[in-house]
Amino acid sequence: MPAILTVPCRSVSAVIDQHCHAERRQRFLELLGGAAAVIPAAPLVTHHADCEWPFRQNSDFWYLTGFDEPDAVALLLPHRPEGERYVLFVQPREPGAEVWTGRRWGTEGVVHHFGVDIAHPLADLPTLLPDYLHGAEGIAFRVGHHPSVEPLVLKAWAGQLDRQPRVGSAALALVAPCPLLHRLRLQKTPEELERLRKACGISAEAHELARQAAAPGGSERQIQAVIEQHFLSSGARGPAYGSIVAGGDNACVLHYIANSDVLRDGDLLLIDAGCSISDYYNGDITRTFPINGRFSGEQRALYELVLEAQNAAIASVKPGGTAEEVHATALRVLVEGLLDLGLLAGQVDSVIEQGAYRHLYMHRTGHWLGLDVHDVGAYRLGEHPVSLSPGMVLTVEPGLYVSDRLPVPEGQPAIEERWKGIGIRIEDDVAVRDGSELACGHEVLTAAALKDTADMEG
The missing domain is CATH 3.40.350.10 (Creatinase/prolidase N-terminal domain)
Structure with a gap:
């Protein structure tokens, strides 16, 4: 290693x-x-x-x-x-x-x-x-x-x-x-935001350590140990949830926690892990990178698409927006990219309306974060989505999971073998901030965990 x-x-x-x-x-x-x-x-x-x-x-x-x-x-x-x-x-x-x-x-x-x-x-x-x-x-x-x-x-x-x-x-x-x-819990105070920054900072450090430690021939369990050892040595209580360390096709299992496989040359490694600190505030980060330090052509195409979707979704986080808009922004970018790559067929709006993408992207783009990893707070009040306001914290985590576990919807193209076994998710924790504090209307609490394509191959 x-x-x-x-x-x-x-x-x-x-x-x-x-x-x-x-x-x-x-x-x-x-x-x-x-x-x-x-x-x-x-x-x-x-x-x-x-x-x-x-x-x-x-x-x-x-x-x-x-x-x-x-x-x-x-x-x-x-x-x-x-x-x-x-x-x-x-x-x-x-x-x-x-x-x-x-x-x-x-x-x-x-x-x-x-x-x-x-x-x-x-x-x-x-x-x-x-x-x-x-x-x-x-x-x-x-x-x-x-x-x-x-x-x-x-x-x-x-x-x-x-x-x-x-x-x-x-x-x-x-x-x-x-x-x-x-x-009350949905709207974080400045003190709570500082605690979340601490949890996210420790979590980001652990992800950087994990990427440095990963290599072909190692094991998912060894990487889990690197991550959780850093949580504990940094004074955290430990993992906020069961750490997901998923190499290759295992990444297409959303809540994979066996972490018992060998890291294989040519595969990607998806790590979804965050710590819980002494007063229970949590980090929740996902990063995906090539185990051997180099993306294949198909891996790179899908990784850059997920990253583009995530960047667009994060940019939409601001006071007055909604969590539904964050999801819709990421989803549209993903569907447009999958159409360009030939993994989907049809028109963007009809594919989204019919849910014909769900065999490749089957979850929402984020959730509230705080004392619970999937934190409390309504997303809708009756027919109306809850407006984002300063102090709210949410994850932004689009992904793509290409496997034959789910049937391809009628009218959509069969998946070529070269795409199968690629699972990618990129997740950051984002605080909604007042525009007078940050013009962009948000703060990425997990920015210390790198994610640009070049960094993943570093």
């Missing part, structure tokens, strides 16, 4: 502070009106036998609390007096348990360090929850996701409804908190 490029390790210690979480809670309380919100943390999840997966906090809970322990429950209570509106139920300090699983903050710790008004042991939730929900006009709780907490919420609400004829009041509705919370 060629010598591995050395990239300096960068600290990720400057996490979002509690002041930011407090501001988020305040905005959420204002949106709740008179409804009380019950927001559970994530539980521990069994991997096998008595071994558990590494803990990953629920993103909604983390967004509001910054608290990284399992099985906690947060109450946001706008109907209560000031000083009683943020209540947290947590696992108590318990030396016998902590010697096995690590230190807990406990009730005193969360009050002193996490801005909590009132804290209780988790075991008190069944007894105290009805009183805390009393007087709320509604209850905001995500049904179907929290099996240990949901019966307690429903029992408390049922009790209110049973007493309503006598006391004259009850929470009139059980509503989902997601639309309110996810609207």
Whole structure:
């Protein structure tokens, strides 16, 4: 293998502070009106036998609390007096348990360090929850996701409804908190954008290392190790999702994660990988390059077409645009290029309208990015696509996947063998920016990962 490029390790210690979480809670309380919100943390999840997966906090809970322990429950209570509106139920300090699983903050710790008004042991939730929900006009709780907490919420609400004829009041509705919370999460603050820059920067460095390390005769698994070692040595939690390291025809499997094949001379290598940093913000980058350092004629033609489509789509990211326009821009460039190459036949508009390209390009051009890799937030409001505005972050990732896995649509040309087994995707993370800050209306957070054709052959 060629010598591995050395990239300096960068600290990720400057996490979002509690002041930011407090501001988020305040905005959420204002949106709740008179409804009380019950927001559970994530539980521990069994991997096998008595071994558990590494803990990953629920993103909604983390967004509001910054608290990284399992099985906690947060109450946001706008109907209560000031000083009683943020209540947290947590696992108590318990030396016998902590010697096995690590230190807990406990009730005193969360009050002193996490801005909590009132804290209780988790075991008190069944007894105290009805009183805390009393007087709320509604209850905001995500049904179907929290099996240990949901019966307690429903029992408390049922009790209110049973007493309503006598006391004259009850929470009139059980509503989902997601639309309110996810609207907040979609619009990133300057602090969040800085964290995303950090995650994207580490992810970009890993891609540069991977390209330096790849060579015929190596393995996909070795390249995965280079990438994820850099994530960890840079202070990240690890990969944000299962790293995709797909040589040759494996790249035509969109979520290929076996990463067990040999890197072959003459093939392309598609790498889709990003890190998750300490406060859960993520990078998500895809790059595709020739393993031996030289594109074949067919590989080059398709690579340059995908790159052209991606550049055009990124250029369309600006305030007032939409994610649908970003997709439509990339799609038109791809279809026009595929018609020129003879891989499609017909007129551009009719091919797009009929979906006759989908055996070669079967996914959308991007998704929101933030605390989740496929982050929350609506793409449409009824019949209308959501307008892009400063603070939104989305991926832009067109691709082409030429194989015989999907049937060629009627009226489209059969695929010649020389094209088969070529899978290409190019993905960047793009923040929508105010035109007064950046005239182009966007910032490519992952620009440090090279993608020009000449760089891929460097």
